[in-house]
Amino acid sequence: MKWTRRDLLIGLGGLPVLGAVWWAGAATAVGSRNKRSEILEQLNIKPSLPPAVPGIGGDPVRIGVIGFGIRGEQLTRALGFATDEWKEEMRLAAEEDPNNKRLEDFEAQERLNVKLVGICDVFDVRAEKFINSFSSDDNKIKRYLTYKDMIQSGEVDAVVIATPDHWHAPMSIEALNNNVHVYVEKPMTHTVSETYTLRDAAEKSDAVFAVGHQHRQTLSFSTARDIVEKGTLGHVSLIQTNTNRNDDNGAWNYDIHEKASPETIDWEQFLGSAPKVAFNKNHFFRWRKWWSYGSGLSGDLLSHDYDRLNCVLNMGIPASVSSSGGIYTHNDGRNVPDVIQVNMEFPDFSTGSSQIKGKEKGMTFCYSATLGNGFSRPTILMGHDATMELGNRLTVWPDGASTRYADMLEAEKMRPDVPIYQYDPAANATDAVSSATSQYFADKGLMWTYIDGVRVDSTFLHMREWLSVIKNGGNVSCGIKEGFDEAISAHMAGLSWKLGRKIEWDAASQTLRPIEGIDFDQILLANENWNAQPEMVG
Amino acid sequence: MNQNQNKLKASVALLRIFIGWHFLFEGVVKMYNPEWTSFGYLATAQGPFEGFFTMLIGDSTIGLVDTLNIIALMVVGVTFTLGIFERIGAIVGVGLLALYFLAHPPFPGLMQMNVEGNYWLVNKNLIELVAIIVIYQLPTGAYFGLDYLRKNKIKTQEQ
Secondary structure: OOOOOHHHHHHHOOHHHHHHHHHHHHHHHHHHHHHHHHHHHHHHHOOOOOOOOOOOOOOOOEEEEEEOOOHHHHHHHHHHOOOOOOOHHHHHHHHOOOOOOOOHHHHHHHOOOOOEEEEEEEEEEHHHHHHHHOOOOOOOEEEEOOHHHHHHHOOOOEEOOOHHHHHHHHHHHHHHHHOOOOEEEEOOOOHHHHHHHHHHHHHOOOEEEEOOHHHHHHHHHHHHHHHOOOOOOOOOOEEEEEEOOOOOOOOOOOOOOOOOOOOOOOHHHHHOOOOOOOHHHHHHHOEEEEEEEEHHHHOOOOOOHHHHHHHHHOOOOOEEEEEEEEOOOOOOOOOOOEEEEEEEEEEOOOOOOOOOOOOOOEEEEEEEEOOOOOOOOEEEEEOOOOEEEOOOOOOEEOOOOOOOOOOHHHHHOOOHOOOOHOEEOOOOOOOOOOOOHHHHHHHHHOEEEEEEEEEEEEHHHHHHHHHHHHHHHOOOOOHHHOOOOHHHHHHHHHHHHOOOEEEEEEEOOOEEEOOOOHHHHHHHOOOOOOOOOOOOOO | OHHHHHHHHHHHHHHHHHHHHHHHHHHHHHHHOOOEEEEEEEEOOOOOOOOHHHHHOOOOOOOHHHHHHHHHHHHHHHHHOOOOOOHHHHHHHHHHHHHHHHOOOOOOOOOOOOOOOOOOOHHHHHHHHHHHHHHHOOOOOOOOHHHHHHHHHHHHHHH
């Protein structure tokens, strides 16, 4: 048998094709991998691992819940207790959409060493729901008619406060004075003066005080901190954060319970320090719409965005704040704005510079919000060397004019439109998010974080950390210092909107720079247009 | 007649090599990229077989699915470019393309993701699938490919 050259050409003609394609494929894959690892090596970013929390040993922590509304229920679930109604609702939701894993996630949640012992809610229906769901023969849950009764009973070690904003500080202070541990929702206070009183109480108390900014547990934020600290972005001169919601729930028009009446609601107690008005269901269920009980976009949602960034950058209280906006999308009797733009100035702050010394210093934090449009605008940190999008996912793009990456950009190893770093802990998870408002929180990294690709409720982690500190000592990640920064900054934004002028912070004296003839707290609580609009219950 | 036959064989051989080229390149790129996974493609599957595809993305199955996909791509690529056992390659290729087609079918009402054109019922995956059927029907490895040597060898031994 002898093959001619012609035979070999015909028989082996495909071989060079195979060789060439193989080589090209391998070179493409390995080449882009090398280019990427060169960039990653230079950036040296370390994705954060979940913090190790010492166990919550000993006797269970006896917890009393104050306020069992929407957020109160969520916090109680984070503690490991879900109402039967919620479980049934989630079971049906999972039947409809197999991707809805909320019940499954809840059931898989680690058990915390806690015992629910008391409930205090001024609405009978909610207090009864709590008792019906969680009271058992071995653990009889007690209803307390006032928060003082609960705190002073000696039967609770810790309280979870999820009430309207105007009750946050009085309840926290009462608890701290009685050495009862506190987990309070944000914003931690309703007025400027309360913020100082609460800080004093927390500093004097032996109890552990935590503010409910659960996103401090989100791993992407600690990774973001590493990215900024390594100078990846260069000098950040502008931060843009946003709120975009366009639904009833997002505009705080929550459902009004059919059983709500002066007989089932302790109206006087709900009002507390608020102006005395007649019983009003709209005010009770939708309290976030009035300055008397809530803090509007600045205290409610800006506070999240501010603290998210304060957790990444630790920039503290702004030197000055100016806000503008109005009631442009929900003219339904509310007196808090539904569109607001807040500019916070940090003239001395810097995330580091890759250019000549002294050229770059100072940063503006810009918060832009509307409750009349749901187009998702991401949170962006804009630095001289790179731009970072911050959420549950992180993406970093180099800037075309960067000093730090000039060589890499020149050599076309980097391109401004191609991210140099991406962190997506959820890449291997499918999520089903139930509503527009939850999507809003989820995108911002406010609902859950991912550990080894598994979704974990960040509120659960935040409460676990608080309970662990109660038992083992140490520091909570959002304590009185962080809460103080957040509350003052939010109040500055609210005041600026109300006064239509710039509000300044004097860092040396740790006080707001006074404005002649103006009592800040009076302004903050003032309710122009009070009842001027006809009540719109929709 | 014979000349026409030759022209047809040359054309199909070229088609075979190009399809092989396409599959081989896809296979090699994935093989040399350890981070590649079909997870995203499967997780976003749509249409009547969505349930089947999302079933494949479990922790225990996804690794196997990825490996099998690379092997299948390489089998088609190697048999088609070299021109040997191309009918086996064709069967594997048709199976693979049928799966790709069904995971993201261009049916009305479904969202078309990552596509560079407009399709209705028929898309490029389906056309390539039919082209592979042609290759199955008209093997050309003995005309241009390793099969030529194998067949010739048998022939010479017979003589």
